[in-house]
Amino acid sequence: MIIAGNILMVIGGVFLLLGGFGVLRMPDVFNRIQAGTKATTLGAFSLILGVGFVHPQWLLKLILIIVFIAITNPVGSSVLARAAYKKGAYQYKKEGEERSEVK
Amino acid sequence: MINIIVFSLIGLGVLFALIRLIAGPSSFDRVVGLDTLNIIITAAIVMIALVLESSLYLDIALAYAILSFLETVVFARFLEGKQ
């Protein structure tokens, strides 16, 4: 049980690191939001669940935190992306691609 | 041992998000960095609860998650409304 929890915690840490790295590396605002939101959401889920395996008596509250992150995190990133879209933030295009703004 | 590994991974993630927060060309990039930073820190607070064996920190993590969501939405609304 504790070993499974530790493995989940390390996987979560790796995904949190990838989230930070994605935010640093991606070329425009929307791609950064995607990398940041997705990787950190799964990373946080996995890490918190791992802590729940190590400490089973906290499991209920930890699941409450997970549900809360699952509801609010996509909403927050969506609101942010919508604001960036409405203000006409810079959009990265692949070289040699011609595309209208919205199809 | 396992705590040190997990905390180092989290610390590197925080470092990358902080670089984006400081260097971001537009204000949206900064808010994206801040949002990512907040989620990583929520997970880090849960880790702290595990290390210090104290369930009080879980309440702090929950409150931090709620406040970080509010923070993101308020910043996004503010930037959207600014002309």
Place this chain on the structure above:
Amino acid sequence: MKKGISTFLALWAIWILIAGFNVTEIILGGAVALILAFIVSKYVNYSFGFSIVLGALKFVFVYIPVFIYKLVIANLDMAYRVLSPKMPINPGIVKVPTEIKNDFGKLVLANSITLTPGTLSLDVEDGHVLVHWVNVKGSTEEEYKKEISKDFDKILGGIIK
């Protein structure tokens, strides 16, 4: 009256989840929730009946496994894109049609789109979801819908409508 009872149950459930299973906490929380529900019920504008329990059970057992599977796939995909040196991305903003009409369904659909591989919902208009997509495939709305939201639209349409 129905509003009052709904508010009371919701508040009490949240309190028990936060405070934990402890007899004094449960009794005290129940008393405070009763008083609060009595005061607040004039201002709230919702209520739920017995059918919400069935809906919630269906939601948990049908929707959540699909959601978790898609979330894991999304993350592996994103990790591959972030880590590979050439960064194989082809981003663009597309419009996806949807049949879901009510507000809660739209919220869940937008959340699901945000957490599925390579997509991020920007805005919900009537009958359309604006989606930012890391790796655009296809060129018509039907193709987009097939790639992005077909599974979720089917499952959610069965549960919520």
